[in-house]
Amino acid sequence: MNLDSRTMMVMLSALILLFSGLLALAGLQAGNTRGTQHWALGGLCIGLGLGFSLLQQSLPGSAWVLVCGATLVALGIGFQFNGIQSFKSRACNKYIPWSLAVLVLIQNIWFVVLHPDIHARAVANSLVFALGNAACARALFIRIEQPQRTAYWFTGASFSVVSVMLLLRATVIFFAPANTYGLYSPTPINPATFFIISMAQLGLAFGFVLMLNYRLSADLHKLASKDALTGAMNRRSLEQEAARLLARCARTGEELGIMMIDVDHFKSINDRYGHPAGDEVLRRLAAVAQATIRSSDYFARYGGEEFCILLPSTSEKDARILAERLRHNYAELVMEFDGEVLCSTVSIGVSGSLHAGLEFALLVASADQAMYRAKQDGRNRVVMHSYCLNQVSASPETVANVI
Secondary structure: OOOOHHHHHHHHHHHHHHHHHHHHHHHHHOOOOOOHHHHHHHHHHHHHHHHHHOOOOOOOOOHHHHHHHHHHHHHHHHHHHHHHHHHOOOOOOOHHHHHHHHHHHHHHHHHHHHOOOHHHHHHHHHHHHHHHHHHHHHHHOOOOOOOHHHHHHHHHHHHHHHHHHHHHHHHHHHHOOOOOOOOOOOOOHHHHHHHHHHHHHHHHHHHHHHHHHHHHHHHHHHHHHEOOOOOOEOHHHHHHHHHHHHHHHHHHOOOEEEEEEEEOOHHHHHHHHOHHHHHHHHHHHHHHHHHHOOOOOEEEEEEOOEEEEEEEOOOHHHHHHHHHHHHHHHHOOOEEEOOEEEOOOEEEEEEEHHHHOOOHHHHHHHHHHHHHHHHHOOOOOEEEHHHHHOOOOOOHHHHHHHO
């Protein structure tokens, strides 16, 4: 079967409408992921716009149908661009789709209704659509971590193919003899353009879904590595980072500091104010800790009311200075529950790889020992593991009473 321009147009319109539905369903499953609904709406507009063109048999009878079709295509390209910006968490200008649509509307009214010129109309539309797709491609060709970069650049390449084909179409029509071009004329540029753009639409749909898949995968990984209550890393992700950091310490010889933090009298807080108050205490402590530590440090909820901080390239003495700052900042925090003022404190144990070695379990145990000593000595204080080594170890019964 010979694939003429009308067949290509039908196939292209159907493909885009199907992909629009696919993206709409994917967007519903994606929850709060931004951009997908823009893509679905953009695809719907483009598909309907091409469908309108199918009704165009001859001028001037269906002139306004052709004008509406071209305007819908421009509107759809604008929505796709805004969807990309939104997906990247960039500010998107809501006037872009409508401005693009108004531009195409004006030029089509001029070249279709007021001063009919099918060559000028085809060239003008192809140029505007090509620039719109080029803008979408440019927005996707950005430096981003793998594997998301692959999805971004693949989708950008698909937009680039569409843009190049439209520019080629505009060039061929511009240099074609007068009165030889028509939307469904047998000239080779039409079926070739529609066929290649149809293939590019497959790439666009696949690219959008791939971008969405990688985004959801990254979000799930983030959720799996975070503590839901405080937003800190969870124990599993902390252990993974610790293994990496300790391997680096073994190679470079640098030190790794560690803090173990425990909320003083936490059980009493829960008993007196209720568990919601206890949860808020943990959230406030997490906020203070994350505001106090450095961006290169790793803060995690280790279990219950106990938190752990890994401090790369940090000695035990330097870790103690940071721990004192954290303890002081939290002690100054005033919280209010049920009309009562609550002042909470923390006990912090500090250790370092120089004394405890390069095994995570030993680091945690040494920092725990220092933290228990801080509780034994009166709470609301910081104790270094090296200090404990020079003191008589507390008996198991004493430690149990402190906890």
